[in-house]
Amino acid sequence: MFRYFASAFALVAVSPAVAQSTSGDEADREQVGVDGETIVVTATRTQLPASALPLTVDVIDSEALERQLLISGSTVDAVSALLPSFSPTREKLSGAGESLRGRSPLYAINGIPQSTPVRDGSRDGYTIDPFFIDRVEVIYGSNALQGIGATGGVVNQVTVGAPKNDGATVRTLLQTTLPDGFAGEGIGAKAGALLGYRSGPFDASFGATVERRGAFFDGTGSRIGVDGTQGEIQDSDSWSVFARLGYELPGGARLELVANRFELEGNANYILVPGNRATGVPASSIRGETPGAPPSNTAELVSASLIDEDLGGGTFVLQGFYSRTDDVFGGGVFGVFQDPAIDPSGRLFDQSANQSRKLGGKVSYERALPGFEDLVLTVGFDALFDRTEQSLVQTGRVWVPRSNFRSLAPFLQGNLALADGLVRIAGGLRYENVELNVGDFTTLASYGPVSVAGGSPSFEDVLSNGGIIVEPLDGLRAYASYAEGFTIADVGRILRGITQAGVDVDDFLSLEPVISNNRELGLEWDRGTLSASASYFWSSSDFGSLLVLRNGVFEVERQPIEIEGVEASIDWQTPIPGLALSGGFAALTGRTDGDADGLIDEDLDGANISPDRVNLAAEYSSGRFSARAQARFYLEREFNDASTATDFEGYTLLDAFLSYRTQFGEIALAAQNLTDEFYITYDSDTVRVTDASRFFAGRGRTFTIGWRGEF
Numbered sequence: 015m016f017r018y019f020a021s022a023f024a025l026v027a028v029s030p031a032v033a034q035s036t037s038g039d040e041a042d043r044e045q046v047g048v049d050g051e052t053i054v055v056t057a058t059r060t061q062l063p064a065s066a067l068p069l070t071v072d073v074i075d076s077e078a079l080e081r082q083l084l085i086s087g088s089t090v091d092a093v094s095a096l097l098p099s100f101s102p103t104r105e106k107l108s109g110a111g112e113s114l115r116g117r118s119p120l121y122a123i124n125g126i127p128q129s130t131p132v133r134d135g136s137r138d139g140y141t142i143d144p145f146f147i148d149r150v151e152v153i154y155g156s157n158a159l160q161g162i163g164a165t166g167g168v169v170n171q172v173t174v175g176a177p178k179n180d181g182a183t184v185r186t187l188l189q190t191t192l193p194d195g196f197a198g199e200g201i202g203a204k205a206g207a208l209l210g211y212r213s214g215p216f217d218a219s220f221g222a223t224v225e226r227r228g229a230f231f232d233g234t235g236s237r238i239g240v241d242g243t244q245g246e247i248q249d250s251d252s253w254s255v256f257a258r259l260g261y262e263l264p265g266g267a268r269l270e271l272v273a274n275r276f277e278l279e280g281n282a283n284y285i286l287v288p289g290n291r292a293t294g295v296p297a298s299s300i301r302g303e304t305p306g307a308p309p310s311n312t313a314e315l316v317s318a319s320l321i322d323e324d325l326g327g328g329t330f331v332l333q334g335f336y337s338r339t340d341d342v343f344g345g346g347v348f349g350v351f352q353d354p355a356i357d358p359s360g361r362l363f364d365q366s367a368n369q370s371r372k373l374g375g376k377v378s379y380e381r382a383l384p385g386f387e388d389l390v391l392t393v394g395f396d397a398l399f400d401r402t403e404q405s406l407v408q409t410g411r412v413w414v415p416r417s418n419f420r421s422l423a424p425f426l427q428g429n430l431a432l433a434d435g436l437v438r439i440a441g442g443l444r445y446e447n448v449e450l451n452v453g454d455f456t457t458l459a460s461y462g463p464v465s466v467a468g469g470s471p472s473f474e475d476v477l478s479n480g481g482i483i484v485e486p487l488d489g490l491r492a493y494a495s496y497a498e499g500f501t502i503a504d505v506g507r508i509l510r511g512i513t514q515a516g517v518d519v520d521d522f523l524s525l526e527p528v529i530s531n532n533r534e535l536g537l538e539w540d541r542g543t544l545s546a547s548a549s550y551f552w553s554s555s556d557f558g559s560l561l562v563l564r565n566g567v568f569e570v571e572r573q574p575i576e577i578e579g580v581e582a583s584i585d586w587q588t589p590i591p592g593l594a595l596s597g598g599f600a601a602l603t604g605r606t607d608g609d610a611d612g613l614i615d616e617d618l619d620g621a622n623i624s625p626d627r628v629n630l631a632a633e634y635s636s637g638r639f640s641a642r643a644q645a646r647f648y649l650e651r652e653f654n655d656a657s658t659a660t661d662f663e664g665y666t667l668l669d670a671f672l673s674y675r676t677q678f679g680e681i682a683l684a685a686q687n688l689t690d691e692f693y694i695t696y697d698s699d700t701v702r703v704t705d706a707s708r709f710f711a712g713r714g715r716t717f718t719i720g721w722r723g724e725f
Contacts, residue, residue, distance in 0.1 A: 057151040057170035059159050060392055061329050061380060062429055068440055068481025068495035070154040070536060070549055083144050084684040084720050085669050090139035093150060093169060098600035099581055101624030102648060102696040105713055107245030110136040111621040111697050115155060116577040116604045117166030124173055126317055126335045129163045132402040132417045133506025135341040135368040141313035142276050143223045143254035145187055145206040148174045156499030156532035156553055158444045158477045161396050162421055165499040165530040176217040176260045177210035184209055189720035193231045194690055200228040215262035224253045232711035233692030239297030239710050240284045242344040245309030252278035267322035279310035289709035296711040306345040306365045307407060314338045328381025341368040353459035364408045374398040392427040404506055414506035415455035422447045441480030446500055448473045452519050461513050469520030473527050489541030499530045530555040543587035552578035576614050577604040592636045598629040617653045620700025625651045625662055638675040659703040665693035679723030690715035
């Protein structure tokens with residue numbers, strides 16, 4: 015713990031030299047918009063500003079998001095680049111092992127969960143094109159504000175809003191991405207357009223995007239190996255359509271309908287060439303044909319909402335939604351897919367697909383207590399119905415049986431201002447009533463096969479949260495909080511891997527939920543040209559969920575988990591007009607009881623904890639010109655396991671961004687990995703360290719030229 019605080023205060027002490035921040039202009043913790051109005055963080059489920067809540071909250075606004083998207087191309091990469099507590103991405107379609115504060119974040123679109131908790135396909139970061147995202151709200155730490163899944167926090171993607179003025183508007187995007195050597199097969203391109211229209215109380219927005227990504231190259235100019243099983247971003251095509259319809263009712267309420275469809279599919283032009291870990295040669299790719307259907311990700315979402323900000327003196331929010339995802343994974347002649355009754359030769363090719371459907375609703379009402387206006391109460395109710403199954407595409411077999419998940423959750427939150435706002439006390443309760451229904455099923459032949467009796471296990475729990483905020487001076491804010499998050503382990507992995515006969519789902523212990531507790535102390539300063547923050551947190555779960563590699567397949571193990579860490583950020587508007595320097599720091603440790611000896615003394619591995627990190631950035635803006643340089647220092651990490659092969663060596667990435675605004679739009683140039691650093695990705699360096707096929711290098715220097723116009 016001491017080294018955490020020493021590192022945090024050392025960062026603050028060198029503030030004139032630091033640059034990248036998760037606060038200030040990049041990820042605004044004060045939530046003040048360009049027009050001076052306070053931005054409501056919708057993911058917090060309250061109209062109160064984030065400064066009134068005992069939470070660490072970041073908002074990546076539209077300008078900052080657009081810069082990062084030009085550099086890296088995806089919302090997940092943008093969030094990872096800006097937030098030091100977020101792990102390095104795998105640079106693949108799968109987000110398995112990517113974490114926030116050492117635990118899985120809940121991805122959401124307008125508060126609608128994108129995860130598939132019953133059978134986690136780890137594709138929830140790619141369900142909407144970022145062209146349609148206005149800002150990203152990030153709530154750190156375990157919480158149940160959005161229901162199930164936010165054990166590491168919430169990453170809420172807020173879609174573009176309605177046109178402000180009557181008439182038609184058009185927003186367009188054209189960009190091309192070039193690898194360092196300008197090889198034709200590495201060139202990518204993207205185009206997008208969003209048409210908006212407003213006439214009095216009615217407004218509408220319709221948009222579409224299309225993108226083609228080329229092959230990726232590492233710092234040596236070699237093709238990066240393709241992940242033919244989990245799925246790839248490189249060598250893929252995607253398209254997306256988006257629609258929003260809104261109507262302002264006479265009483266001031268707003269009725270809104272949002273629809274989105276996103277599809278990403280690999281082109282399967284390359285096959286993997288395994289690397290050599292002993293000589294440090296990473297996996298690469300050569301042109302070739304891949305059997306089966308290419309890995310793909312399809313997501314559809316329809317939501318309707320009614321918001322009345324002055325109903326009986328309070329704010330009423332009603333939302334209903336339907337979403338569907340279809341994740342197709344790459345195939346192979348894997349042992350787990352073999353069945354002598356189908357192919358006695360043992361060369362049976364197959365691949366899996368994960369299908370999930372969600373139907374849900376949320377309702378809440380918030381207002382100050384009549385006669386006691388310093389107390390603001392929020393009461394609400396959430397309902398979620400999730401149906402998920404995983405099948406084998408080529409043979410039609412069931413790998414994970416259809417599982418129906420149901421969650422009903424009323425909640426109550428309160429926020430009390432004392433001493434004219436000098437002190438605030440916040441807290442609440444959420445009652446989770448969950449049921450999982452699984453029918454009788456038989457596992458694949460490779461697991462026995464064995465017959466499993468279905469059942470309907472249910473869980474009930476009351477999740478609490480509470481905290482205190484003190485603002486003794488203008489610009490100084492301190493808080494302490496406690497919050498509980500809730501999820502279930504990857505039920506699909508557990509069920510499909512049963513090898514013992516006579517198992518009854520109702521009595522199967524491993525289906526118990528994961529309750530994670532997050533405790534946090536924070537201090538923030540925001541006054542004049544300097545803003546800074548530091549926080550210390552520790553979280554625990556007595557019956558956690560870990561991914562453990564066994565016989566080449568990740569399985570779920572239930573073990574106690576303890577994670578602690580420190581975060582710090584700073585933003586300094588220098589005396590030089592237009593120049594800002596900022597910085598961010600995060601250090602985490604996580605331990606578990608892997609050998610069941612009662613001692614929580616084994617380090618979490620790279621699939622379950624991220625490396626320590628320092629972010630630095632410098633940004634300059636003058637008139638129509640703006641520029642930004644940012645560096646990410648991923649620090650080395652050693653694990654206390656028997657193998658030194660899992661140790662992480664660390665690496666540094668430098669990115670740059672230039673833009674110039676003309677009367678015809680903004681022209682921008684971005685460079686990712688400007689120094690063309692050769693590195694092995696964190697996941698490849700610390701997980702499956704004996705697998706030469708999973709030894710992936712990171713992306714080398716890449717240039718993107720873009721044009722954005724608004725008419």
